[in-house]
Amino acid sequence: MTEKVIALDIGNVCIGIHPERCFGALGFRSLADIPREVLFLAGERFERGEISEAEFLDGFRRLTGSALSDAELRRAFCAIIGEPVPGMAELVSGLAGRGYRPVFFSDTSVTHMEELRRKFPAASAVPDGIYSYRVHAKKPELPMFEAFEARFGVPAFYFDDRAELIEGARKHGWNAHRFVSAEEVDKILG
Structure with a gap:
């Protein structure tokens, strides 16, 4: 065969896929609250393999002023992946x-x-x-x-x-x- x-x-x-889990873990109330630059960084540059995970996490911090560690940011980002x-x-x-x-x-x-x-x-x-x-x-x-x-x-x-x-x-x-x-x-x- x-x-x-x-x-x-x-x-x-x-x-x-549950993006709202990520938003909440990062302190955003909704998708509308997330800066467009962050969405572009994740959905375009990172998903296209144009930047590494480290560059994505650093970019997120720079664009949002977040003080979360790499591990905390990664955990929040992975919360999107559901069951x-x-x-x-x-x-x-x-x-x-x-x-x-x-x-x-x-x-x-x-x-x-x-x-x-x-x-x-x-x-x-x-x-x-x-x-x-x-x-x-x-x-x-x-x-x-x-x-x-x-x-x-x-x-x-x-x-x-x-x-x-x-x-x-x-x-x-x-x-x-x-x-x-x-x-x-x-x-x-x-």
Whole structure:
């Protein structure tokens, strides 16, 4: 049996994402309270791998005047990574037995990837991935698709929770599906 590759987004597909946990731990009441420069630093520069974790933490301190230690800032940043999406750890763990090879395809930072590997019980079933911090691009930018296809070919399926990323993948010729639940993924895979 030939393995079919499945491209899996991480956030809100495999594991819950809770930015409000980070904001609260850093003393902000909401996303609106966080300086735009901090959001750009985390969501663009750090997730694109343009800066190291140390540079991100130093930049955060400089932009907010925070006195938190590196460990405290890292812990707050990692609080964004929640618990596994119901049913996904079990589904992902069983994919190889069904002839599928799951591969992560995600906009993420090295720090969040480490936290995902710690918190997602099926992480060992997905040893490979294409990540924005390694490609220096984010979905749906062409370099992300090119990097995936260069290593794994066009996936048989791609699951993501964001409609604009599904649309981008479909324009690129991928069989992309908006993630709803583990049960829905199971039905699509047959």
